[in-house]
Structure formats: structure tokens, C-alpha cells
Amino acid sequence: MSNERLLWIENYLMEKYKMPSLENFLQLEIVKIDEGKVNYRAKIIDKHCNLYGVVHGGVLASIIDTVMGIACISLGKRVVTTDMSVSYIKNVAEGSTITAVGQVISNGKTIMRTVGQVFDEQQQILINSQGSYFVIGDFCEEDYPKK
Template sequence: MQNQSYDEVKFVEIKNDGLDRAVFDKIVWINNKMNFQNHVGVEVKEVGKGYAILQLKFNEEHANTIGIAHGGVTATLLDAAMGTAAFTTGKDVVTLEMKVNFLAPGKIGSVATAEGRVLHYGNKTIVTEGKIFDENGGLMALATGTYFVMK
């Protein structure tokens, strides 16, 4: 997807929960262009004002040396969820800071669902929270993130 124009990017099935169409289209386009996120297998499922829901199926490529999902993969999913939530404000953002608490292991072969939410929307920064749940609804990880608003 690297050298594709806006019109050439394949739009994926993402539920739009009331976002302005221009903001929604931009989020879809941005997420299609996130090469690392796409390489890992992160999928955006739903976006609405101030929130985003994403999923990732943990596979063998995501495993660490003890056979569970590597913390970097979990952090990537959280950053993607929180960043996508920040994008629902209509602003361009980049990650400034994030803190992750790992609470339970990601099991290889399972699907993790991440929820990102905007907690504070300022002129220069957007503060978010992210949570990852396992297939049974158990909390696997939580994070806070600060995103810099590009001018």
C-alpha cells in the first residue's frame, strides 16, 4: 500500500457509529496506510465519537520465548486503539507517550479486542485510555496514552 493514493486504498469493513463521513473516511485511509499495524494483523472494527474498537488474532509470529503474545504486540494493539480513538476528533495526531499495564497473557490462537477512548481533548494534546480483553471478556492489559495534535 505504500505508494497508493487516497482513491486507491482498499476500504475495509468498519462500523461507523455516527462519525462525520469525512472523518470516518480519513480514519479508514490512515489505518490502511499503517504498514506495521497491518503487518502485525490489527483490524479496526468500529469507530465513533471518542472511541475505537480493534481486534487482533494472536498467532505464532506474535509469540515470545515462553509461548504467549509478546508485550510489544500487545502495546501495538493498545497504541492503535488509542490512536484511532484520538483520530475520531478529526485531528492528525502522533503518539507522544504511553504507559501499559500487562495483566494477563495473550494466548496464541485467541482473538483480543482492544477499546480505545478519548479522556481529554486539548488544543495540543489528546489523552486516551486503552483496554484489551480476551475472548471471555477478561481484562488482559490497560494503558493510558498522550497524543500530540499536529497543526
């Protein structure tokens, strides 16, 4: 895939994230998009936290699902999650900045497999994940968000 195509995908995502969406709620910021691998960053805010004052596991699961899915999109495929496992290792509190990395490890015609990790500011691992995504078509310019 060309750098031009990756730049188009990044611009698409930045426009999409301006609209009301889960990614907007999560306040995800694109750090880098390569073919089959993406890096995102997010600042943990009060709305992301559970009653103990740490980030809710569902928020972390949503973030890792997003970055693993975008890793698939970076290869030009439209996908939906078929399964995902998440191992929670450590937690962080409000105010922390986390980094999420998703990578395609198998680029099949109908099923794509991915791995993902989320890290805190000290690069300590918060979660490990793996996921499978069903390919429902090509991700193309017709997918560009309508305002």
C-alpha cells in the same frame, strides 16, 4: 463530526492497513469507529508470540498505542505519542482473538489524553493503558495513502 467523515477515516485506515506497516503485521481489524472511541480486533499468530508461546508485551503495547492514537484521529486530529503507560494483567496464547478499545478522555488543542484496554475472548482484561498524544495538525484528505 459527521458519520460521513468517520466512514472516510475508516476507509482510509482499511486502505492503509493493506500496505506494509506495523498495523498490517499486527493484523488489526477495525470493529467500530465512533467519535473519540474505537474498537479493534486481532488474531494472535505465532509471529506475535514470545519464546514462552504467549503474545509478546511489545505487541500488546503496539496494539493499544494504535487504538488510542486512532481514537484521536477519529476526532480529526493528527497526533504523535508523547507518553504511554501499560499495565499488563494477563496474557494469551497463539490462536486467541483479542479486542482493543481506545477512548479519548481529554480533547485538548495541543495534548490529547486517552485510555485503552485489551480483552481476551472471555472479556477478561489483558492490559490497561493510558496515553498522551501531541496534536501536530488536522487529519485530512491530503493524508490519504499514496499507492
